[in-house]
Amino acid sequence: MTVTADANTTTATPEDAAPPRRAPWWLRLLRDRAAAAALILLGLIVLAAILAPLISPADPFANSRNVMIPPIWSERGMAEHLLGTDGQGRDILSRLLYGTRVTLLIGLIGMGLGGVIGSLMGLVSAFYPRLDPWIMRLVDMMLSFPAILLGLALVAVMGQGVVPVTIALGVASIPDCARIARGIAVGIMKQEFIEAGRAVGLSDLTLFVRYLLRNAISSIMIFMSLRFGQLILLGAALSFLGLGARPPQAELGMMAAQGRDFLLFAPHIAVIPSVLIFLIVLCANVAGDALRDVLDPRLRG
Amino acid sequence: MSETATQAPPATAAATDDVLLDVRDLKVHFDTEAGTFRAVDGVSFSVKRGKTLGIVGESGCGKSVTSSGIMRLVPMPPGRFAGGEVMFDGRDLLKLSEKEMRGMRGGRIGMIFQEPMTALNPVYRIGDQIIESLRVHSGLGRAAARRRAIELLDLVRLPSPEKRVDDFPHQLSGGQRQRVMIALALANDPELLIADEPTTALDVTIQAQILELMRDLSARTGAAIVLITHDLGVVAETCDDVVVMYAGRVVERAPVAALFAAPQHPYTIGLMAAVPRLDIQSDRLETIPGSVPPPYAKIDGCRFASRCPVATDQCRAELPPLRELAPGHSVACWRAPLEDVA
Numbered sequence: 110m111t112v113t114a115d116a117n118t119t120t121a122t123p124e125d126a127a128p129p130r131r132a133p134w135w136l137r138l139l140r141d142r143a144a145a146a147a148l149i150l151l152g153l154i155v156l157a158a159i160l161a162p163l164i165s166p167a168d169p170f171a172n173s174r175n176v177m178i179p180p181i182w183s184e185r186g187m188a189e190h191l192l193g194t195d196g197q198g199r200d201i202l203s204r205l206l207y208g209t210r211v212t213l214l215i216g217l218i219g220m221g222l223g224g225v226i227g228s229l230m231g232l233v234s235a236f237y238p239r240l241d242p243w244i245m246r247l248v249d250m251m252l253s254f255p256a257i258l259l260g261l262a263l264v265a266v267m268g269q270g271v272v273p274v275t276i277a278l279g280v281a282s283i284p285d286c287a288r289i290a291r292g293i294a295v296g297i298m299k300q301e302f303i304e305a306g307r308a309v310g311l312s313d314l315t316l317f318v319r320y321l322l323r324n325a326i327s328s329i330m331i332f333m334s335l336r337f338g339q340l341i342l343l344g345a346a347l348s349f350l351g352l353g354a355r356p357p358q359a360e361l362g363m364m365a366a367q368g369r370d371f372l373l374f375a376p377h378i379a380v381i382p383s384v385l386i387f388l389i390v391l392c393a394n395v396a397g398d399a400l401r402d403v404l405d406p407r408l409r410g
Numbered sequence: 411m412s413e414t415a416t417q418a419p420p421a422t423a424a425a426t427d428d429v430l431l432d433v434r435d436l437k438v439h440f441d442t443e444a445g446t447f448r449a450v451d452g453v454s455f456s457v458k459r460g461k462t463l464g465i466v467g468e469s470g471c472g473k474s475v476t477s478s479g480i481m482r483l484v485p486m487p488p489g490r491f492a493g494g495e496v497m498f499d500g501r502d503l504l505k506l507s508e509k510e511m512r513g514m515r516g517g518r519i520g521m522i523f524q525e526p527m528t529a530l531n532p533v534y535r536i537g538d539q540i541i542e543s544l545r546v547h548s549g550l551g552r553a554a555a556r557r558r559a560i561e562l563l564d565l566v567r568l569p570s571p572e573k574r575v576d577d578f579p580h581q582l583s584g585g586q587r588q589r590v591m592i593a594l595a596l597a598n599d600p601e602l603l604i605a606d607e608p609t610t611a612l613d614v615t616i617q618a619q620i621l622e623l624m625r626d627l628s629a630r631t632g633a634a635i636v637l638i639t640h641d642l643g644v645v646a647e648t649c650d651d652v653v654v655m656y657a658g659r660v661v662e663r664a665p666v667a668a669l670f671a672a673p674q675h676p677y678t679i680g681l682m683a684a685v686p687r688l689d690i691q692s693d694r695l696e697t698i699p700g701s702v703p704p705p706y707a708k709i710d711g712c713r714f715a716s717r718c719p720v721a722t723d724q725c726r727a728e729l730p731p732l733r734e735l736a737p738g739h740s741v742a743c744w745r746a747p748l749e750d751v752a
Contacts, residue, residue, distance in 0.1 A: 238485070238487075239487075300528050301523050301524070301525050301528040301529040302528060302529050302530055302531045302532070304478070304483055304523070304529075305521070305523050305529040305530070305531075305591075305594075306531065307481075307483055307515065308481055308483060308515050308516060308520075308521040308523075309515065309516035309539075309542070309543045309546070309594065310512045310513060310514070310515035310516035310517055310543070310546055310547060311512075311516075311542070311543075311546065312512065315542075319531070319534065319542075320531055323531075323533045323534075324531070324532065324533055
């Protein structure tokens with residue numbers, strides 16, 4: 110071959126050297142101490158919620174005459190109720206475990222619902238510019254409809270419960286997800302590899318799934334993980350307003366609402382579930398931020 | 411798909427000789443709010459089998475739109491074909507269905523892009539991108555396609571291809587990525603290779619290697635090449651014929667030797683004078699005075715007239731047609747041949 114100074118030898122030369130390999134993303138994530146702490150705490154909360162039936166010290170739905178027992182660290186605390194009891198004598202720790210389950214599920218399913226539908230709308234919008242104005246005007250309409258109002262309307266139709274609240278949260282997060290996904294996808298569509306994929310003769314479906322979706326998905330997931338905390342808050346707010354879980358079912362927002370009546374003489378009933386909501390949202394946000402720092406290609410230095 | 415294409419009777423006499431691609435009066439316009447942008451406005455040229463045609467011109471002259479027009483990759487809307495034909499092996503590509511056109515892209519026509527850094531899908535292993543193209547067009551099985559992909563990477567002289575086939579694009583350097591792009595474009599033994607500024611984004615030393623590789627491979631496979639570039643040096647080294655474009659039109663078309671020996675259009679002459687030379691000492695770089703007319707401007711005459719040192723009233727009023735001055739050497743200029751003017 111006439112080409113002698115070719116790439117056979119050039120991997121070692123600085124001009125044509127391949128960039129160095131980076132540590133895997135999860136390792137870089139764990140090096141961030143705040144993120145590692147948030148992830149571990151969130152993992153423990155999720156684990157406790159999953160194991161609720163096994164680790165609950167008492168029946169979360171059974172009333173007793175021991176009402177408004179304060180937590181164990183106060184003077185009147187009782188050893189069998191570590192976090193005390195609520196206004197109807199139910200064990201708060203047990204209710205907390207079951208309530209976290211419901212709260213997390215509402216957030217996750219709502220996020221999944223809104224994330225899948227919203228992201229698809231955004232991606233299609235970017236992929237077919239012809240459809241863009243139609244889809245985005247629909248999104249604008251949805252955006253102008255408050256989630257709380259939507260929740261009220263759904264509860265009016267379907268009755269009080271976890272399902273309408275979850276649907277309301279899902280629908281409420283569609284427009285944001287659609288806009289974010291569209292923004293990410295428009296940036297990807299401008300890159301040359303999309304045209305290169307077309308030039309190879311790929312079908313629209315292949316291009317959409319393997320070239321657009323695969324490139325967009327990590328950024329969309331990062332956004333969704335950041336959004337998850339907000340959705341938990343919104344779900345708790347809806348339950349607080351009495352739209353969500355039906356008694357005697359436990360849900361963190363509802364527990365806070367029930368404790369409101371005893372705020373002055375038994376503050377722990379409202380404060381404990383509120384603190385847990387705060388912790389879940391904080392951990393989700395910190396972990397989401399760290400995940401973005403690690404995964405988002407646009408932030409790579 | 412490619413069977414039906416080869417069986418189709420040659421539509422014109424031009425297709426019976428060895429002309430592979432015959433672009434006739436191609437017009438690609440963009441409808442924007444500011445008006446109609448005539449990016450390509452009546453471009454004609456042809457490419458013979460196994461030959462290399464260079465398209466030169468400065469940024470924005472429509473050379474890239476011409477190449478994506480041939481591949482029908484111009485986004486529509488806002489773009490549209492306002493006229494013309496793209497005869498490929500006797501069939502008008504503009505009249506094919508989208509499905510037939512997909513079979514052409516990456517099958518009988520391969521394309522190499524300017525930016526090797528962004529033209530490969532970052533989340534896919536390079537081997538998988540080649541395998542994907544092979545399976546779409548040749549219907550090869552997975553294992554056979556993988557073997558062929560490794561063969562192709564070896565052909566473009568990527569070191570240790572059996573290992574590199576599983577690399578992601580970010581693990582390769584710019585030159586290596588361009589080699590992968592070439593392997594991808596050549597995967598299905600195309601008859602035509604369109605290379606849109608394939609070396610612009612590369613180091614000069616790598617540029618020469620890539621051009622050498624393209625020339626070598628096209629000689630081996632007999633593929634014709636359309637090479638789009640703004641680099642006259644690249645044209646002189648690699649092309650058989652040259653088309654010079656200015657503001658969406660062909661101003662001069664000639665065999666490469668004839669063009670460099672006796673350029674006829676004032677723009678071509680200006681372009682050549684603007685190339686810095688080592689053998690002539692000069693304190694300043696040559697430029698062509700003035701600037702390209704705004705894309706939306708409606709100009710009746712020659713589009714170069716406002717910058718042309720020898721323009722006349724006729725140049726400003728009437729659009730000069732492409733005239734053949736010598737066999738194979740055409741120029742769109744009222745004043746050509748220029749010997750008596752200059």
